Amino acid sequence: MGTTTTGQVTLLATGGTIASRTDSTAGATVAADAGSAVLASAGLSDIAVEVVDLMQKGSYLLTFDDMLAVRRAIQAALASTTTLGVVVTHGTDTMEETAYLVDLLHDDPRPVVFTGAQNAADSTDPDGPSNLRAAIALAVSPDARGRGALIVFDGEVHTVPGTRKTQTTRLRAFGNPDRGAVGSVSTAGVTALEPAPARPAPLGTPPSGASTRVDIVACYPGADAALFSAALAAGARGIVLEATGLGNANAELCEAVRKAVRDGVVVVTSTRVHAGPVRGVYGAGGGRTLEDAGAIPSGLLRPSQARTLLHALLALELPPEDIAHHVLRRGRLTGDPSGPP
Numbered sequence: 001m002g003t004t005t006t007g008q009v010t011l012l013a014t015g016g017t018i019a020s021r022t023d024s025t026a027g028a029t030v031a032a033d034a035g036s037a038v039l040a041s042a043g044l045s046d047i048a049v050e051v052v053d054l055m056q057k058g059s060y061l062l063t064f065d066d067m068l069a070v071r072r073a074i075q076a077a078l079a080s081t082t083t084l085g086v087v088v089t090h091g092t093d094t095m096e097e098t099a100y101l102v103d104l105l106h107d108d109p110r111p112v113v114f115t116g117a118q119n120a121a122d123s124t125d126p127d128g129p130s131n132l133r134a135a136i137a138l139a140v141s142p143d144a145r146g147r148g149a150l151i152v153f154d155g156e157v158h159t160v161p162g163t164r165k166t167q168t169t170r171l172r173a174f175g176n177p178d179r180g181a182v183g184s185v186s187t188a189g190v191t192a193l194e195p196a197p198a199r200p201a202p203l204g205t206p207p208s209g210a211s212t213r214v215d216i217v218a219c220y221p222g223a224d225a226a227l228f229s230a231a232l233a234a235g236a237r238g239i240v241l242e243a244t245g246l247g248n249a250n251a252e253l254c255e256a257v258r259k260a261v262r263d264g265v266v267v268v269t270s271t272r273v274h275a276g277p278v279r280g281v282y283g284a285g286g287g288r289t290l291e292d293a294g295a296i297p298s299g300l301l302r303p304s305q306a307r308t309l310l311h312a313l314l315a316l317e318l319p320p321e322d323i324a325h326h327v328l329r330r331g332r333l334t335g336d337p338s339g340p341p
């Protein structure tokens, strides 16, 4: 790897395809390997790695509180002054949510690097070992300090806001359509990163998010307010709209949003479009009407991360004005050219 280090990396294993094998009788692929097996697959001998087995799950099974458990395990690892950085092995489906929650709360200069795999550990061409080698190289790199959480996958390094899973099968699984990758890690473990951007102050860590319900409601041609109302009836304190285009809905949904906001529910408008900011431009049920109804535009955050942010802010019991401030500010942090953070 070419890096001389004193200290160790903590490998926090949570499951995912990087730890998965296919059961020949059931024919299904499930998380099966402990962290020690995941580490052994990387074949590293020149760096001390301490393995912590936190869970063994496909990331599609995780709850908000599982993600908070990842945050707490990172804090515990960083309590040791000899820990240089933390690598989290994680399923790819919801890595963008866990990494974003960790990034929002991270209050230490040492790096937390998320990685995983597209091909299972027992496949003919597993990508987990090379991704893990890159993640460990990044975790010990002085260049990675002060950047919060990072995602490394297929040699690319991403800051977390705005980054998401963009491929179901190809090895380059993650992308940030608005700002691109911020660096790379070579197969020899050499890291090259753009200068670190300024980071906002970390949020406090909520004790739990289990009693805070936040739903995502999709907008599409002909959508009525039935699903939005069902979310409210189920107890949602926050709703993220996966709106169309610049962040548009329709008159019926806007009316439902107006009533919900009046009742204290926080509504955030995101979009189903790949890239670009949400903007309140259109009336008659569009994004401008949604803003008038009290919905907060998510900037460049897509529904998965807008929901994670809203969940954290509501679990922290912040007042609605503060929630709006955080959503507006952090929605711009992914590189929206329309304004400074």
Ligand SMILES: NC(=O)C[C@H](N)C(=O)O
Pocket: 015, 016, 017, 018, 057, 058, 059, 060, 090, 091, 092, 093, 094, 116, 117, 118, 119
């Ligand atoms: N590639 C993956 O890791 C997908 C997996 N099903 C997960 O999210 O756990």
